Amino acid sequence: MxxxxxxxxxxxxxxxxxxxxxxxxxxxxxxxxxxxxxxxxxxxxxxxxxxxxxxxxxxxxxxxxxxxxxxxxxxxxxxxxxxxxxxxxxxxxxxxxxxxxxxxxxxxxxxxxxATQVMARRADRLPEPPESWDEIVALAARLPVAQSLAGPHAVLTLMSMVAGAGGCVGGEDFLPVAEGAAALETMHRLHARRPTASETLNPIGLLEAMARGGDIALVPLVFGYVTYAALGHAPQVVRFSDTLRQGGGAGGVIxxxxxxxxxxxxxxxxxxxxxxxxxxxxxxxxxxxxxxxxxxxxxxxxxxxxxxxxxxxxRGTLATAETALLRPRFDGYIAFQTAAAQCVRLALERREEPETTLAALRTLWRLARQKARGHLDDRKG
Missing domain, CATH: 3.40.190.10 (Periplasmic binding protein-like II)
Known part of the structure; x- marks a missing residue:
């Protein structure tokens, strides 16, 4: 057969x-x-x-x-x-x-x-990867810096930033307030200077825009696609490097x-x-x-x-892959991820206070876990 x-x-x-x-x-x-x-x-x-x-x-x-x-x-x-x-x-x-x-x-x-969320940049416009989120925000004043926000990626970007800062993703609250609020504040600052319509592009669209034009110079967190790192695929090569991490923080979402x-x-x-x-x-x-x-x-x-x-x-992203953040996998997580990503996008569009966004995400998270059949990631349901 x-x-x-x-x-x-x-x-x-x-x-x-x-x-x-x-x-x-x-x-x-x-x-x-x-x-x-x-x-x-x-x-x-x-x-x-x-x-x-x-x-x-x-x-x-x-x-x-x-x-x-x-x-x-x-x-x-x-x-x-x-x-x-x-x-x-x-x-x-x-x-x-x-x-x-x-x-x-x-x-x-x-x-x-x-694949993991890693940093992607045009080396001809940014020879070395930035070393902090403050540096990335400052770069956005003179170079087009995009975030990966389409589909589920808005909440995955937020999760990666929190994990990279050493915050725990999951548990009863989904995200800790301190690291979550700081990450959302950075996302707001970058969103205010985003390249036109970049928030609608999936990872492939973002990398295509980087490799085939001058619309995007840097994406701090985006799922890596090896094709764009090779000569000959597109007019420009995209360079990939590890995510920003503090202390024992995790790498980008796997x-x-x-x-x-x-x-x-x-x-x-x-x-x-x-x-x-x-x-x-x-x-x-x-x-x-x-x-x-x-x-x-x-x-x-x-x-x-x-x-x-x-x-x-x-080689440039192995440290991120080895320490990557493992997403929740409980029954119903995919629906939560979709709703949470939309919540983050709306928050960025409305310039919503980070604490308000975190509270909304926490509500979605707890409802999803209550409905889950069987096992949860951190405890038995």
Missing amino acids: TFIGLTWDHPRGYNALAETARRVNAGRVQPLIHWNKQPLEGFESAPIRDLAERNDLLVMDHPHIGEAVAEDCFWALEDLYPAEQLALWRRDSVGPSAASYHWDGRTWALPLDV GGTGIAFSRRSRPTPELLDHIASLLAAPTQVEVFPTFGGQPSARAAWRDAGVNDAWGDFY
């Missing part, structure tokens, strides 16, 4: 999987695996249960784990792979990428791709994707071996970077050849 997988339609999400499928399918009468693709927004808008019922494999983001487990969408990987193998993947993966798919005592996906087996699938040894091969060092170091992916294996992030080919993207 041919197993059907679903991934996202950006080259980073599809090309490496298509290449590895081509290799494993070569010479077979019936292909082992076929990958379909859809826009990233499709994973946000469609219930994960519907996607799991139509596909054997899903490339998905870790904040969906709570909902997926509540809906009994996936096989726990402890039922498919030896514990020793799962432990090796956890050991060899960057930062919390593997841990992000471990939920309520079991593992629900394998880390396939890693993103990326994992690969999960839906309950509808009946994995064969051949399929299990193929999926395991995606996390093997040769695939992670050689195939994924060559075909535009962002590997999960630490070996690839440290590899000199990979970094030479991709403008030191990995």
Whole structure:
């Protein structure tokens, strides 16, 4: 039989999987695996249960784990792979990428791709990355500095700033008042000087604007896309560097994707071996970077050849990836994230007092946790 997988339609999400499928399918009468693709927004808008019922494999983001487990969408990987193998993947993966798919005592996906919110700049306009938020605010008076605010990114930017300052994200209150208010005040100051319409651009749109024009010189926090760090993709190269952190503060919010087996699938040894091969060092170091992916294996992030080919993207952001902030994953978090991001955008537009915004976010957070089925990130529900 041919197993059907679903991934996202950006080259980073599809090309490496298509290449590895081509290799494993070569010479077979019936292909082992076929990958379909859809826009990233499709994973946000469609219930994960519907996607799991139509596909054997899903490339998905870790904040969906709570909902997926509540809906009994996936096989726990402890039922498919030896514990020793799962432990090796956890050991060899960057930062919390593997841990992000471990939920309520079991593992629900394998880390396939890693991205974090990092700093992006045009090196021809800003040779060195700024070293403080005060410096960034001052730069915005003479250079176009944008924030990543579209979709869920307004609240993710806020979360990254709070975590970088050493504040705790989560618990009963979602964000601490001191670090949250300071971060919102900085966001207000940057928003007042933002490049026209930059608040409507998703991360790819922001990086496109940086690489193909002069509209944006710096984005302090944006999910990194390695493509823009390489020569030849666009007229200008984007340089990526670590996020701003104080003391023991966390790096930017972690993103990326994992690969999960839906309950509808009946994995064969051949399929299990193929999926395991995606996390093997040769695939992670050689195939994924060559075909535009962002590997999960630490070996690839440290590899000199990979970094030479991709403008030191990995070396320049590894410290952030290793300390990245793991988002909440409880059932209902995605809906909270959407509402919270809209709350932050409206607050910036209205120049709302930070304490008012934090109170509104706290209300949304507590309501979401009350409705969650099962496990919460910091305590049992």
